[in-house]
Amino acid sequence: MKNLYYVFKKCVGCKTCELSCALAHSQSGELSEALKEIKLSLPRTTVFAATGENYPVSCRHCKEQKCVSACMAKALTRDAATGMVLHDENRCVGCWMCVMVCPYAAIRPNRKIKLPLRCDRCKDKDQPACVKACPTRAILWEEEPEPKK
Amino acid sequence: MKQFVIIGNSAAGIAAAESIRQNDKSSKITIISDEGYAAYCRCLISYYLAGEVSEENVVYRPESFYKENNIELLLNKKALSVDADKNRVTLADKSQIGYDALLIATGASPKFPQGIKGLKNKGVFGLRSLKDAKDISGLLPTVSDSACVLGGGLVGLKAGYALNKRGLKVKVIVKSSQVLSQMLDACAAGLIQSKLEENGIEIVMGADAAQILGDNQVKGIKLDSGKEIACSLVIVGKGVSPNIDIGKEAKLKCAEGILTDNHLQSSVSGIYAAGDVCENIDVSIGKTAVNALWPVAVEQGRIAGANMTGKACLYDGSVGMNSIEFFGLPVISLGVYEIKNDAASLEKLEMFDEKRGIYKKLILKEGVIIGAIMAGDIRNSGLFLSLIRGKVNVAVLKDKLLLENFSYPHIAGMTKEKEQMYV
Incomplete structure (x- = not known):
């Protein structure tokens, strides 16, 4: 099974992943239109700055x-x-x-529409939108490592 | 081939049955339920009463689930007693079922305070089962438009909310000086209370019902102050007590609930307990407690089920926790939510942004978080729960914990979580 992994050293905190995620889950898929949608599409991944580095967080x-x-x-x-x-x-x-x-804390409340926001790995597409969008290739879409024994 | 018997068909019973079936494909599993339905989402019955959830969406496991998993479901059967020497359960209809391992997941029942006269009147309900919700719902067209709820706990407020949504004028009678006194401090409770009142639910504080008025049908309630309130529906939300009778009678060690060890086995070998009837260690208070909560019941059921099949799975205790939302205000409470006068060793971190309606509080003991309240901004609750469970010393993070951008990366590697996120 593939999962999303983040090379945090490469992450510059530009939040392109957040934007591409929101867009990918919007009705229209177009930024100018998506911003007008009543159920505003929010990102399911969030980039945080901690200890001087940037770290995206998403559902595991x-x-x-x-x-x-x-x-x-x-x-x-x-x-x-x-x-x-x-x-x-x-x-x-x-x-x-x-x-x-x-x-x-990878499941975040979308209080306006009372639904949780969490990464669905863009399940209908060949790869998650954030992976394609990341300008620094900080997001890996890879097979999960074997569990440590 | 073994015979597994589970008394109780809700969160813990189902999780146990699934767990047994996962480990043992062929043995016989029998679930005994004194209710008349396949498993349903008990926590959704107030949503069902409010008209917010359809009956279809209340179903937790459809009837087909039992067939597919080769589980025998006995509905409308009450398990009366357990003979621990002969490994036999006796039902109310006198029939007997033998077992190799038994799970008692009998849940809890609403408390009806003895001191109040008239509790047997028509129109007085608890709100615990789907049947309760249906009975109340069925009565609504025939009753006047006012209802009283006794008790300002979770069930009381959810009942009040549901009836408000159905268009009734609701008064909630609360004995203590705040609502939700079992899960929130006065500040967070105040936020909830304002929200309820803004939306038309009246809270009568510091009062208790002395009597239900009416000869047969409820006509109102009389408070201990002597004041009378007219209503034709009364919901009693005075807490629940674990259904331990069957365990007590079988001489299992009981306190508030059936006491269990770190395999969720009772004091008698081969008999396990899980869910709202089970008492085990509470990680945040360091003592045994009954944490009657859906997530706890599922986890206990799963572990008890595995252990019943002979696997040795350890249970590391629970944390009291609750998540509620009324009229757009979400509040989460974890573990110890209040510092009592006698606890000088505890430390409190808090922030209150009245304008934005955000209140957050953490309680620490020797650098370890043992409790939290999040109101209006619940985003990091899961991190705090993980830190409580892991007994992680957060002294170095103290100034960051309640900041807006506090997040998982701050605690990555400090908790027990195993999933990899960063490379």
Whole structure:
């Protein structure tokens, strides 16, 4: 299974990944149009500055899946075939249990529409939009390493 | 082939059944439920009552789930007793089921305070089961437009919110000096209270119901001050108590809940407990407690289930936590939420931005976070939970913890999380 990894030394904090993410998840896919959408598309990845470096943060689709266990509405499920954590917007009630338990704070509340924001790895596309967009190639889209024994 | 029996068909029972099936494809699994439905999302019943969630979306596991996983589901059956010597469960209809390993996941029941007269009147409800929500909902067209909720805890406020959404005039009667006194301090509770009041829910503070009025049908309530309030619906949200009777009778060690070890096994070998009936170590207070919470129940069920099959999975305790949102104000509470007078060794970090409606507080003990309240900005709650669970010393981060840009990279490598993010 592929995951997103960040070469933080290469990250300059330009937030192009955030913009490309929001755009990729907007209705229109065009910046000028997307900004006018009622349900404004927000980025599902966030770049933070800490200890003098820049670090993007995104959902890990963890094996431990704390968010799936915590989801009292069964909106979050783990897809056995792909290993991805999927979110069913129709079932979600916006209770923020997933936000409460995510140890990476990678699930962020979109309070306006009462839905959590989290990386879906642009699941319908060949690779995540942020990977293509990153001008410094700081985002890797690679197979997960074998678990450490 | 073994026989696994699970009493209880909600979060813990289902998680245990799934976990058993994952480890053991062939043994028999029987789930006994005293309710009449396949597993549903218990925490959604107030949303269902509010009309915000359809019955279809309340379903947690459809009937097909039991067939697909070869689980026998016994509905409307009450497990009465357990014979721990003969490994047998006896049901109310006198039938008996033998087991190799048993999980007690009987949950909890609403407390109906003894002192209040008239609790048996028609129109008085708890709000614990889907049946409660349906019964209340079914009654709404026939009752007047006013309701009283007894108790300002989570269930009480969620019930009040739901009835408000259904167009009723709601008064919430709160005995203590604040709402949500079991999960929030006065400041965060004040923010919630204002939000509820702004939206038409009346909070009557420092009062308790002395009597439910009416001969058969509820006509109102009488407060301990003598004041009477007319209403035709009363929801009792005075907390819940774990359904430990079956465990007590089987001579399992119990405190508030059924006491379990670090494998979630009770004091009797082969009998496990999980969910709202289970008492185990609370990481933030360092003592045993019943943390009756959906995520805790799922985790306990999963671990208990694995252990029932003979795997040795350790359970490292829970943290009391809750996430709520009323009328657009989200609030999360974790662990110890208040410094009581006697705790001089505890330290408090807080910020309050009244204009933006943001309040954050952390409680530290010897450099380790043991509790947090986040109101209006809940984004970093998961980081604090992880730091509480990991008992991480955050002394070097103290000035950063409550800053807007505090984030996972600040604590990467300090907690127990295993997923890689950076290269």
